[in-house]
Amino acid sequence: MLKLINAGVAGALLVGLAACATTPAPVFWQGFRDHPHGYLRKEGAPDASAFLPPPPEAGSLRQQADVETYRTTRKLEGGDRWRQAAADNEIETPSAPRVFDDALGVRFDPVKTPTLALLLGRMLGDLETIQTPAKKGYFRPRPFVAEPATTCITPEPWLGRSGSYPSGHAAMGWAWALVLAELAPDRADAILVRGIAYGESRVVCGVHYASDVEAGRLVGAAMVARLKADPAFQTDFKRAREELRRLRD
Known part of the structure; x- marks a missing residue:
């Protein structure tokens, strides 16, 4: 699970930005344990359990379709799409958005675009706040737990103990895609296609059902809609737009 601590990551980053060009590059977080907090307070954030429909019922046609897709995608093991799904598992470090490099037409560089x-x-921190009530409330077993089979990654113990619905990776990939598409509208089509594929990787990997991914995209869209009303997010968004413009020039 995502563990957020009160580390001075954001402060260190701002200090690095304010320092002169001869000083070392900004200090970034390393992963989940020192990850920066999101923009939203819990009491002001959307609650996924309040707007998401429940996952498909056991024995329903939709659940059967989910299981069949899971079984079919096991046949992709060892192929290019399987390897891409494994690569798409990375989500927590500052370099994670590099999955959008081809879509953006430029290499994402955290140092150049801090x-x-x-x-x-920070959006990943907001996602944890928004999705956790649904993940814990519905607690849908993951496909590889309900029906053990090969997955594109070696699941850590906590993954099997966490809820499958909704997919956090799908939510994050779609939310990132929506933001990047607005920052680089001339590349929007390619960015959105990549955001969809990022979520689909969770199905290919075998760690989520297809309906988990679809629900995740709803969560991602809701998160972006709420962030657009947050002053701190909007301030950073304007700065980020200028950073990305310089990177692409």
Whole structure:
């Protein structure tokens, strides 16, 4: 699970930005344990359990379709799409948005775009706040738990103990895609396609059902809609737009 601590990551980043060009590059977080907090307070954030429909019922046609997709995608093991799904598992470091490099037409560089890196990183903290009530409330077993089979990654113990619905990776990939598409509208189509594929990787990997991914995209869209009304997010968004513009020039 995502563990957020009160580390001075954001402060260190701002100090690095304010320092002169001869000083070392900004200090970024390393992963979940020192990850920066999101923009939203819990009491002001959307609650996924309040707006998401429940996952498909056991024995329903939708659940049967989910299981069949899970079984079918096991046949992709060892192929290019399987390897891409494994690569798409990375989500927590400042370099995670590099999955959008081809779509953006430029290599994402946290050092050159520190505000953009922090903005995208803080969104992961907001996602945890928004999705946790649904994940814990519905607690849908993951496909590889309900029906053990090969997955594209070696699941850590906590993954099997966490809820499958909704997919956090799908939510994050779609939310990042929506933000990046607005920052680089000329690349919007490619960015959105990549955001969809990022979520689909969870099905290919075998760690989520297809309906988990669809629900995740709803969560991601809700998160972006709420962040657009947050003053701190909007301030960072404007700075990030200028950073990305310089990177792409």
